[in-house]
C-alpha cells in the first residue's frame with residue numbers, strides 16, 4: 001500500500017485546503033480539498049471511481065471516512081438539497097456537513113483527502129435561480145468544496161441557461177458537476193445530443209465542469225427493477241464528450257450489481273459514484289443484499305438485523321413514528337431528521353456498530369468494486385505538483401461564444417428531440 005509521508009501530508013494540509021476551509025478550520029489537520037482533487041486522483045489511477053457518500057446521518061459520515069482511510073482512498077462526502085437544504089429531511093445539512101467531517105477527521109486521524117460536495121443543488125424554476133444566487137455563496141462560506149448544479153428538471157435550453165446564470169457564484173477552484181436528464185430509471189434516458197448541447201454551451205461560456213451526471217437507467221433509493229445502469233449508453237455519451245475532458249458522476253448506485261459497477265469504473269469515465277440509501281439502511285441495522293438494496297419481508301417491511309445498527313428498542317420506535325406519518329418504503333428516509341438526536345443518544349457501543357457496518361460496506365466497495373484503493377497518495381501528489389488548492393480546469397474554451405448567445409441557445413435547444421420521461425418526484 002503506497003504510504004503518504006508525514007512531510008507530504010503536512011505540506012498538502014498547508015497548501016491544499018481551499019480558502020473557505022482554511023478560514024473555518026485554521027488549526028485543523030483534516031485534508032479537506034476541492035472536488036477537483038478527488039476527480040484528478042481517480043483519473044491518475046485510471047478506471048477508478050470513488051464513493052460520494054451521502055451523509056444522511058452522522059454515523060454514515062464516520063463510517064465512510066474510516067473506510068476511505070483503511071482503503072487509502074480519496075473520498076467525497078455529500079448531501080443533496082432534498083436531504084440537507086432549506087427543506088431538509090436530514091439533520092446533516094449543507095451548512096453543518098463540513099464541520100462534522102472536519103471534526104471526525106481530526107478525531108479519527110483521517111489523512112486521506114476528502115471533498116465535501118453539495119449534491120443535486122436542484123433548480124426547478126426562475127425563482128429557484130434567484131434564491132440560489134443568495135444561497136450558493138453561503139454553502140461555500142460553510143465549507144462546501146464542490147457542487148452539482150442540477151437544472152435537469154428544466155428543458156435543455158433552460159438547463160444550460162441556469163448553469164450559466166449560477167456559475168459566477170461557484171468558486172473557480174471548486175469541483176463542479178452538471179446534470180442532463182433527471183435520474184428517473186428507464187424513462188427519459190439521456191442522449192449524446194442532449195449532453196453535447198449542455199457541455200458545448202457551457203464551454204462556449206467559459207464554464208468547464210469536472211463531472212456530468214446522466215440519466216443512464218438508475219433510480220434514487222431502493223432499486224425496483226434490475227435494469228439498472230446502462231453501461232454502453234454511458235460509455236458512448238462519455239466518449240462523445242472526450243474533448244471536453246468530462247468525468248462521469250454515477251447516481252442511484254445503491255442496488256446495482258458489483259459486476260455492473262465494476263464495468264462503469266472500467267469502461268466509462270466515471271470517477272464518482274453517489275451512494276445514499278444503502279448507507280442509511282446499513283447504519284440503521286437493516287438487512288441489505290450485497291448491492292446495498294434493503295430487503296423486505298412478506299409484509300413489505302424492512303428487516304431489522306438483531307445486534308446490528310440501532311438498538312432493538314429504537315427500531316420499533318422508528319417504525320411506529322413512520323406509521324404515524326404514513327411513511328412507507330423509500331419515505332423512511334424522512335426519519336433521519338426526527339431521529340438523529342435520539343440515535344446520537346444511544347450508548348457508545350451502539351453508535352460504533354452503526355458506523356462499523358457502514359465502514360465495512362464502503363471499504364468493500366472502494367477496494368473490491370470501484371478500484372479506488374491507494375488513490376489518496378495520487379490526490380496529494382496532484383496538490384503538491386500544482387503547488388496549490390486550485391488545480392485549474394481540465395480544458396479551455398473550444399466553442400465559439402458567438403454561436404452560444406442566449407438567443408442561439410433557446411433556438412438550438414428547441415431543435416433537440418428528447419424524451420424527458422414522466423413528471424414526478426425522483427429526488428434523492
Ligand SMILES: [Zn+2]
Nearest residue numbers: 251252274428
Ligand atoms: Zn442523485
